[in-house]
Amino acid sequence: MNKFEPLIGKMKFDTSGLIPAVIQDVENNEVLMVAYMNQEAVKKTLEGPYVTFYSRSRNKMWIKGETSGHTQEVKEVYYDCDADCLLVKVVQKVAACHEGYRSCFFRKIENGESKIIAKKLFEEEKVYKK
DSSP: OOTTHHHHHHSOOOTTSOEEEEEEETTTOOEEEEEEEOHHHHHHHHHOSBOEEEETTTTEEEETTTTTSOOEEEEEEEEOTTSOOEEEEEEEOSOSOTTSBSSSOOEEEETTEEEEOSOBOSOHHHHHTO
């Protein structure tokens, strides 16, 4: 038995076996992204050193940065009062968003319109070779 299994057993995963994870910069508390983890991804994230997710669209686990090199080094992991959501504080290398922004939350709704509020750090076509 892995040392994290009793704790993971207390977490409430949804009917698909997933739990949402909010990823936050450990230094400035900026919310970088939200993704999902299954039990195995939670275990791998707790073991470190990098965050592991479960892709709902690809139906498989993935380590953030495995393609781009934009890794998320795990520093702290929290879970909420209902044990149905995680907060993972990380050291983000370059950017979290696959569209080239540091955070996936680079758009702001203002006066009924969408406004980009961040600087693009890279061109996704070059990083992901689309």
